[in-house]
Amino acid sequence: MEYEIRILEIEKEKWIQKLENMGAKKVMDCVQERCVYDFSPVVSNKWIRLRTNGTCSTLTIKEILDKEKIDGTRELEIEVSDFHKTKAILEELGYIPRSYQVNERIRYIYKDIEIDIDTWPLIPTFVEIEGKSKEDVLNFLKLIDYNSKNLTTLDIESIYLHYGIVLDYKVLTFKEQIR
Helix, strand or coil, X not given: CEEEEXXXXXXXHHHHXXXXXXXCEEXXXXXXXXXXXXXXXXXXXXXXEEEECCCCEEEEEEEECCCCCCCCEEEEEEEECCHHHHHHHHHHCXXXXXXXXXXXXXXXXXXXXXXXXXXXXXXXXXXXXXXXXXXXXXXXXXXXXXXXXXXXXXXXXXXXXXXXXXXXXXXXXXXXXXX
16 A cells, blocks of 8 residues: 655745755656556556666556555556566556656655655646655644645546646657647
8 A cells, every 4th residue: 555645836946945854755756657557458557667767666566545545556666677677567468558657756864754856747746755654754744834735646647637637648758748
């Protein structure tokens, strides 16, 4: 189970300064690539994600149980040694990516909390806060004295919908968007 919450429409530089001032450690600054696959047959609110940040690649089954809860996403993930070979294996098994996506991520760690500053094509930058429990996430929000403005548990697809964009792109990068 994931315990995460997002804050939409952040000012990236202010968040970086805030995190560094509180002693959070920057552990990643990368471009992430991902291929998203549907199950066969398609299962509503469940998909496969192959992702790499250039150093670490993972294969994940994601399932949205409840978009309204901090713990509303189930995730089953393993690290894989090679993004491109794993993609080739999936294709041999009959899985063709429904989309290829790129985003930028800066990750900080504060105690046991992961704070990701995510920039995606076509939408404002947001922050994702993930902890080992719901209480950890809520306590971090209290620590940074954050009110409920722009706070959400929505997944990426729903965030795009929030901005009036249907996430049906075959290719979604900063340079191109192909439907």
